[in-house]
Amino acid sequence: MSRTVTGRPARSPKVRGVTAQVRRRPRSDARDNRERILAVARAAFAAEGPDVPVREIARRAEVGPATVYRHFPTKEALLTEALAGRTDFCSTIVEEGLADPDAWQGFRRAIERLLEVRALDRDAARAAVARLPPEAAPAADRERSLRLMLELLRRAKDAGGLRADLVLEDVVLALMANGGIRAETPEIRAAASRRFAALILQSFRADPAPAPLPPPVRLPLGPA
Known part of the structure; x- marks a missing residue:
């Protein structure tokens, strides 16, 4: 092995390359x-x-609980990260509605898709968000979605498609009501x-x- 002027062994380029690989691998x-x-967390x-x-999430991901907590110090942190992107997806739906040259059709398609997404959530995302502390919720994404929806409403009103007294809270109310759909399968929830x-x-x-409605579906009529 060669030595430097200080008398210490000098590592060859090959050794340095292997060392770099070992450092990068972790x-x-x-x-x-x-x-x-x-x-795994998103699916669960x-x-x-x-x-x-x-x-249980650690077991399914084939890691130890300590590894989960190394990346996500609390369960709330894991919930927040797992739910990140859901609001982005809703924003994308509204953006596609804004891109439609027909203001009413853009609004209609956005509402239909948002309601279907909410129906298929099976309350998991809403319950998870409700358990998060206010500072942990993805507020910036939610604010962006609301701003886009306001623009979608304004555009559809200006085109004469929406009633003048409709407000953003009416859309939120529709989303909340739709989220309460109970059915035996995801397919029935989507149809409802x-x-x-x-x-x-x-x-x-x-x-x-008046316009024809989609076919009715059989839903449980008893208490939840």
Whole structure:
């Protein structure tokens, strides 16, 4: 092994390259673990709600609980990150509505898609958000979605498609009501949501001319 002027052994370029690879590998493994934990958490929260234990998420992700907590110090942090992107998706739906040259059709399609997404959430995302402290909720994304929806409302009103007294809270109310749909399967929930959307959209129109509704679906009529 060669020596430097200080008398210490000098590492060859090959040794330095191997050392760099060893140093990079833990960072790559940590990134892979984090992405796998998030993927498992998203699926678990969507299917089973926010009460899935961290230990169970760790088991499904094939890591230890300590690894989960290394990336997400609290369960609230994991919930927040797992739900991040959901609001972005809603914003994308509204943006697509704004891009439609027909203001009414853009509004109609956005409402239909938002209601269907909410119906298929099975309350998991709403319950998870409700458990988060206010400072942990994705407020910036939510504010952006609301601003886009306000613009969508203004545009549809200016085009004469929406009744003049319609306000943003009416859309929020429709989303909340739609989120309460109970059905045995996701397919039935989606079908019920489509019929509810048609009813809501007719009530939102400036000139609510009767239009055929989607077929009705059988829903449980007893208490939840």
